[in-house]
Amino acid sequence: METMRERFAPVLTRLLDEDPRVAVVLAEIGKDGFAEATRRHPDRVVNVGIREQLLVGAGAGLALTGLRPVLHTFASFLVERPFEQVKLDLGHQGLGAVLVSAAASFDWPAGGFTHMAPGDVALLDTLDGWTVHVPGHPDEAETLLRHAVAAGDDKVYVRLSVQANAQGRPVDGERFSTVREGREGVVVAVGPMLDAVLEATEGLDVTVLYATTVRPFDSAALRRAADAARPDVVLVEPYLAGTSTAAANDALADLPHRVLGLGVGRRELRRYGTIEEHVAAHGLDAASLRERIAGFLRPGGEPAVNVATGRG
Incomplete structure (x- = not known):
């Protein structure tokens, strides 16, 4: 490709x-x-x-x-x-x-x-x-x-990035799109993070929103998803972790909620390595994301199973 x-x-x-x-x-x-x-x-x-x-x-x-x-x-x-x-x-x-x-x-x-x-x-x-x-x-x-x-x-x-999802999706330059629906929280995957997020949340009872236009932030889409699920939100961004947490908090300002921002860490990695090694070092590979997302949405407990798939 x-x-x-x-x-x-x-x-x-x-x-x-x-x-x-x-x-x-x-x-x-x-x-x-x-x-x-x-x-x-x-x-x-x-x-x-x-x-x-x-x-x-x-x-x-x-x-x-x-x-x-x-x-x-x-x-x-x-x-x-x-x-x-x-x-x-x-x-x-x-x-x-x-x-x-x-x-x-x-x-x-x-x-x-x-x-x-x-x-x-x-x-x-x-x-x-x-x-x-x-x-x-x-x-x-x-x-x-x-x-x-x-x-x-x-x-x-x-x-633009070398990192990419396996397939393209319809985008309109404005709104987030809903890829999966669930009740135990909302995960927003930005751009090339979608495939890893889908793998990480396979079987979990969460809504996955896909964002390719992040400014203006689609507050309405996040609010709709949070209203239909537990209002705990995980943002997975391919740039500095926490970049959009303020926007998410503003969208849910009148609703009790929690937000976790995942992305690239502030610590400089001083070895060249490969893209894949950098992804893993920042915890953005699917296995790391699953651990961090599940641990945030259900601290101290087992990840919720999506009734549609029966998997956890």
């Missing part, structure tokens, strides 16, 4: 052909995928070199001319390094752009901590008005990318 990032350049090339407002700004990374697009649209494909602050500044300048800029590089260089430009050149000036990242939290372990960005969504949460898409499959990435480009002049972040 192709990766989300491998899908990105062909989709953007088609959007450049289809929409004269679309422009692409690169910081050297990913330029080979846009070789043909550069030949066809030399005025709307810009490579600023390894200058990430300029990447955002140039995108803001294009937005001032009425274009819809799509900015692309690794997440650590797109959100963290040029954060002042994201805050001022886009936010302060009221300009929209589409930020499309690669490498996610730890997709390239050999790149070291400089190429990891588990705090990207939490950092954008300090700013106002950002839509954040976290696809879990290349098909979803294409759909959400098209949503982002078509979103007027909004500020949109699309977080």
Whole structure:
């Protein structure tokens, strides 16, 4: 299966052909995928070199001319390094752009901590008005990318990852979807975490919600699920643990509830390893998730069995 990032350049090339407002700004990374697009649209494909602050500044300048800029590089260089430009050149000036990242939290372990960005969504949460898409499959990435480009002049972040679920699901760029229904709690799986969550909760009597658009947070979907089940919520996110706990708490503010945020830990892992080893080290593999989810929802007791399957 192709990766989300491998899908990105062909989709953007088609959007450049289809929409004269679309422009692409690169910081050297990913330029080979846009070789043909550069030949066809030399005025709307810009490579600023390894200058990430300029990447955002140039995108803001294009937005001032009425274009819809799509900015692309690794997440650590797109959100963290040029954060002042994201805050001022886009936010302060009221300009929209589409930020499309690669490498996610730890997709390239050999790149070291400089190429990891588990705090990207939490950092954008300090700013106002950002839509954040976290696809879990290349098909979803294409759909959400098209949503982002078509979103007027909004500020949109699309977080691409090598990690992916086995199959894509229908996504609308707004709402969570219900994958399973149960009575003993609610588990929200974000993007590429869905397959591990489904395996971890197999046979447990829990509702599983699937989230690929996390900002704005779909409070209504979480509230409906919590009203129909025990209002204990587990968030499983592929970035910094606890990033969405405040949003979940706000959604359930008038309802007695508990929230557990699972995700990437704050401790830096100083060995390269593999993606799978990083997943396991952060407790995001299916076996670890099952232990942590079951222990939270039924502390000191056996996991509830889903009557539909008879398994526990």
